Amino acid sequence: MINRKFRTVAGIDPPLLEPRTSLMSSMSSVGSSPLGPISRFLEWFGDLGIFFWRVVCAAVTPPFEFRELFRQLDEIGSMSLPLVALAGAATGVVLSLEARYSLTRFGAKSLLPAALVFSVIHETGPIITGLVVSGRVGAGIGAELASMKVTEQIDAIEASAVSPYRLLAAPRILACILVLPLLTLAADASGLLMGWVAQALVEPLSLHQFVNAGFKGAGFNDFLPPTFKTMAFGLIIGLIACFQGMRTRGGAAGVGRAATSSVVLSSLFVILADVVLVKLILIFFP
Amino acid sequence: MDTIDQIPIPTAIEPEKAGKDSSAPAIAVDNLHKSFGSQKVLNGISLTVKPGETLAVLGRSGTGKSVLLRLTIGLEQPDSGSIRIHGQDIAGLGLDQLGDIRMKMGFLFQHAALYDSLNVAENVAFPLQHHRREMSKSQQDDRVRQLLAEVGMEGHLDKMPSDISGGMQKRVGLARALALQPDILLLDEPTAGLDPISSGEIDDLVLKLQAEHHMASIVVTHDLHSARTIANRLALLNEGNVVIEGSFEELQKSDIEFVREFLGHS
Numbered sequence: 001m002i003n004r005k006f007r008t009v010a011g012i013d014p015p016l017l018e019p020r021t022s023l024m025s026s027m028s029s030v031g032s033s034p035l036g037p038i039s040r041f042l043e044w045f046g047d048l049g050i051f052f053w054r055v056v057c058a059a060v061t062p063p064f065e066f067r068e069l070f071r072q073l074d075e076i077g078s079m080s081l082p083l084v085a086l087a088g089a090a091t092g093v094v095l096s097l098e099a100r101y102s103l104t105r106f107g108a109k110s111l112l113p114a115a116l117v118f119s120v121i122h123e124t125g126p127i128i129t130g131l132v133v134s135g136r137v138g139a140g141i142g143a144e145l146a147s148m149k150v151t152e153q154i155d156a157i158e159a160s161a162v163s164p165y166r167l168l169a170a171p172r173i174l175a176c177i178l179v180l181p182l183l184t185l186a187a188d189a190s191g192l193l194m195g196w197v198a199q200a201l202v203e204p205l206s207l208h209q210f211v212n213a214g215f216k217g218a219g220f221n222d223f224l225p226p227t228f229k230t231m232a233f234g235l236i237i238g239l240i241a242c243f244q245g246m247r248t249r250g251g252a253a254g255v256g257r258a259a260t261s262s263v264v265l266s267s268l269f270v271i272l273a274d275v276v277l278v279k280l281i282l283i284f285f286p
Numbered sequence: 287m288d289t290i291d292q293i294p295i296p297t298a299i300e301p302e303k304a305g306k307d308s309s310a311p312a313i314a315v316d317n318l319h320k321s322f323g324s325q326k327v328l329n330g331i332s333l334t335v336k337p338g339e340t341l342a343v344l345g346r347s348g349t350g351k352s353v354l355l356r357l358t359i360g361l362e363q364p365d366s367g368s369i370r371i372h373g374q375d376i377a378g379l380g381l382d383q384l385g386d387i388r389m390k391m392g393f394l395f396q397h398a399a400l401y402d403s404l405n406v407a408e409n410v411a412f413p414l415q416h417h418r419r420e421m422s423k424s425q426q427d428d429r430v431r432q433l434l435a436e437v438g439m440e441g442h443l444d445k446m447p448s449d450i451s452g453g454m455q456k457r458v459g460l461a462r463a464l465a466l467q468p469d470i471l472l473l474d475e476p477t478a479g480l481d482p483i484s485s486g487e488i489d490d491l492v493l494k495l496q497a498e499h500h501m502a503s504i505v506v507t508h509d510l511h512s513a514r515t516i517a518n519r520l521a522l523l524n525e526g527n528v529v530i531e532g533s534f535e536e537l538q539k540s541d542i543e544f545v546r547e548f549l550g551h552s
Contacts, residue, residue, distance in 0.1 A: 063419070152399035159359050159395075160413045160462075161388035163381065 088187030142262025145245025329526030345523030392463030
């Protein structure tokens with residue numbers, strides 16, 4: 001008799017990872033042992049790592065699912081564009097109004113365009129994009145894959161000898177990684193544009209003057225690293241949403257839990273990743 | 287009113303008559319154990335299915351019938367024991383090799399599990415698009431039409447799964463399962479949730495497909511009449527193990543209390 005309990009961890013013949021417990025429920029309920037939630041978190045993190053490895057293995061070996069990738073680029077990118085642009089625009093207006101009030105108090109009103117440009121392209125644009133996409137796309141992917149899981153559609157894909165890691169997870173994660181920087185550009189542009197409009201309504205200022213003053217001291221190091229760091233946000237959002245969706249159980253309630261946990265966890269990890277990435281950018285692109 | 291053993295039924299084709307070599311089993315399950323947490327589902331089950339033969343697996347709900355099918359196609363991993371498909375143990379296989387084995391197997395899920403974002407024709411074309419890339423689009427379309435005609439669904443190509451009945455979904459699921467011309471067919475509750483007429487139609491369809499394709503099949507069912515109709519042998523499961531295995535007549539003659547109770551209530 002051969003014991004095969006560890007074959008799945010070794011990556012041989014892997015069925016989809018089943019949750020031992022829901023992370024959300026395990027975090028909200030304290031078990032008899034104080035180490036319970038910690039060990040469950042570590043278990044979840046380990047399963048996430050195995051899932052990531054399987055997706056990478058599936059993504060780099062042919063056949064490649066280009067059609068599904070383009071469909072996801074449209075679904076995640078084009079469909080998110082209006083929401084991201086709107087969020088960026090609202091943030092630009094708020095930043096403009098707040099910065100004007102603060103800078104006027106300290107007699108530095110002339111720095112307003114530069115302050116707005118730097119805050120939008122360095123931090124506000126990327127993080128707003130990350131959070132908006134994690135809300136819209138994270139919930140969408142989590143719910144879609146969870147629904148497929150509970151109706152055995154993912155099992156049917158596996159039974160047809162097609163890897164769900166290759167067909168479902170890899171194109172979604174890759175699409176998230178590719179579109180986040182582009183959406184960030186849209187958020188930056190709409191934020192700066194509406195920031196200028198908010199300023200121009202209070203005090204006459206041409207767009208040309210605003211751009212000249214705002215981008216005067218800005219270089220590529222101010223623009224490229226913060227924009228491309230959102231690829232890491234895309235990885236986090238796609239990975240967590242696919243993982244939570246594809247391991248769900250328990251019918252409609254499970255679908256709801258998967259959607260919620262996808263949004264909560266991806267938003268949380270985007271914020272945590274931002275802390276680390278900002279520090280790294282400051283070190284490597286001073 | 288006729289009792290179930292008095293109803294005249296069509297019979298499954300004997301594997302020898304189907305022209306298959308019945309010496310080597312197509313499916314051999316040996317001493318299989320599977321637990322979910324503390325719940326033991328399969329407790330050392332052993333079964334064999336010869337090429338061209340149909341085995342019906344019966345039993346109460348929760349006795350591990352569907353788990354047995356999922357283990358057979360590699361959707362679950364056994365705790366111990368072996369599953370051999372045409373002599374090859376699937377438990378130690380990598381993804382590519384397991385994929386090769388799965389391509390020889392068709393699986394009809396209990397609720398059909400059609401892809402809800404694809405229409406009927408696209409559902410059936412799915413395995414062809416991924417594994418018969420050498421086929422042109424028109425060849426694939428012809429094959430899809432032929433498969434749907436075999437299951438009597440040729441007039442519903444463009445319908446979405448949500449727009450057709452449960453029985454029709456099962457037919458489409460069956461067509462999808464047959465797309466790669468498998469030599470093993472696994473059917474999970476093919477008649478569950480269907481009215482008697484639709485159940486009879488599905489049974490007739492399975493019999494017809496067996497006659498045409500000569501596949502080894504495992505049918506998991508609660509429906510004793512259906513099992514009698516489409517299977518050469520029946521296996522009755524209780525508490526994760528096979529209580530009795532044989533023809534319907536052999537089950538009827540059994541003195542085992544659980545067997546008598548099960549047949550009496552069916």
